[in-house]
């Protein structure tokens with residue numbers, strides 16, 4: 001028996017189609033064009049590819065988008081000024097600062113994310129939106145975890161009453177994933193680098209989410225037969241893109257599994273588009 005492969009392409013296409021329909025209504029009935037600004041600092045090649053993909057996805061469905069490229073040598077103050085002007089810009093409903101920031105600016109990350117107007121925070125990284133998520137207000141949810149939840153929902157995979165295990169506790173994936181699964185009545189365990197007996201805990205999962213950033217970390221022995229395995233990892237190994245799950249091994253045990261590439265990564269961008277439209281609706285008090 002082999003696992004059902006949860007291909008991101010079809011799910012992402014569906015989300016984009018729904019989002020485009022909302023955009024068309026906003027334009028036709030309210031004369032509003034949703035706008036996204038993506039700030040990229042420095043020359044990280046992977047970031048440049050992601051940002052170009054986001055820009056293209058916006059154009060495809062009718063979101064106005066601006067890419068603001070700043071040199072790595074830019075000071076924190078210049079970046080904060082740029083964010084302040086985007087906060088005031090009526091054409092812009094979503095603001096995203098691509099991570100990781102250059103090393104020289106890493107210490108300022110919290111201050112920079114804090115400077116984004118929470119109403120325009122389409123990454124869901126601002127402390128106000130993080131706090132809202134913890135109390136069940138899911139207005140602007142980080143795109144990757146939101147994409148994982150959307151995929152489970154669209155695939156008809158039930159969550160309530162299930163054992164869910166999240167491997168990884170980052171602010172952008174692991175922690176929001178915990179809150180989202182808990183809000184849908186899963187029993188959620190979060191594992192991390194200091195967890196003892198991680199394999200035994202992972203093996204209890206009906207839904208296993210791997211977000212550790214270590215290539216092929218999840219092996220067959222860590223997966224309960226029939227489990228749903230969601231691979232959030234994006235790692236480069238020998239020039240190839242691989243996830244956190246040893247796909248070839250695990251697909252023979254799992255009930256369903258997301259591939260890398262071609263899995264939840266594709267939903268990340270789709271959810272960014274959806275968040276931008278949500279932000280535009282809220283800012284203009286539509287719906």
Ligand SMILES: Nc1nc(=O)c2c([nH]1)NC[C@@H]1CN(c3ccc(C(=O)N[C@@H](CCC(=O)O)C(=O)O)cc3)C=[N+]21
Nearest residue numbers: 096097098099100123143234261262263265266268269
């Ligand atoms: N402020 C901020 N927000 C982010 O959401 C953000 C970020 N910074 N920094 C980097 C990570 C990573 N990320 C991905 C987006 C799309 C794919 C994606 O489309 N993946 C495809 C193709 C990947 C490829 O071929 O390179 C796939 O998995 O099939 C992956 C990863 C967003 N991130």
